[in-house]
Amino acid sequence: MKSYVLTVTCKSTRGIVAAITGYLAEKGCYITDSSQFDDLQTGLFFMRLTFISQEGAKIEELREGFAPVVKRFDMTCEIRDSEERMKVVLMVSRFGHCLNDLLYRWKIGALPIDIVAVISNHFDYQKVVVNHDIPFHHIKVTKDNKPQAEARMLEIVEQTDADLVVLARYMQVLSDQLCKKMSGRIINIHHSFLPSFKGANPYKQAYERGVKLIGATAHYVTEDLDEGPIIEQDIARITHAQSAEDYVSIGRDVESQVLARAVHAHIHHRCFINGNRVVVFPASPGSYASERMG
């Protein structure tokens, strides 16, 4: 039986859940997971359900039948096939730990995505990418060619019909124009526990501040550098005896794990941008079970 994901954002009011669940029951659908959040600050309601059609309803039929509910509550709504895989472009500069981690998770099926391209402004990871049978594109970036470099990047995104771009330690600031055009579709991993230590060299900043914790933050990319809506964060302990170079080593694992969690949440439609915040619903049962046991 086909499994679907329904996502809803609308203004809070009474009767939304009843209308959604009533419709699904009427259409012979069985709800397998449900999360909702009512933001009293913004007056917005968010819901994500996974369900199976026990009567073999087609997605077009489900969408069409749901249209009156969408109209009644003025919903932003999607019904998607749970098996549909997002097309993802990965971008990297000189530090490849997040890229390698994502490639491994993709290879074992833990990240059910189609990696349609890897883009880098360096050649360090060309071999590992090509060895995964993934197209590698080198796009040189200088202070003078950023518009042309971004145009090429956008061309690759459009030619591959990519749904998501993941900056896996890609160290170039993207233009306001590109950020606006791809709002909500670019995820970055920043190697600090934002909002501390934005911008370049966060570990150097952390060392000079004398912190006892370092961290990583995965966020959607906006024009405001490292200020986009936060999807996932985590931390790691450090001591007085460690240097900024030690932080780079200690930080690798937490950066990779934070980015992987954020990508997993996004590709499973668990993320809802809510102003400068992100509602992140828990993973549905079985959504980690796609791993091919080695």
Ligand SMILES: Nc1nc2c(c(=O)[nH]1)N[C@@H](CN(C=O)c1ccc(C(=O)N[C@@H](CCC(=O)O)C(=O)O)cc1)CN2
């Ligand atoms: N518009 C945005 N672009 C990018 C963001 C973002 O949030 N908004 N995140 C960065 C990633 N990043 C930190 O995580 C970061 C990358 C690069 C720089 C920076 O100052 N880069 C210099 C060049 C550095 C170099 O050549 O090695 C620059 O672009 O002039 C700061 C923070 C990705 N892009």
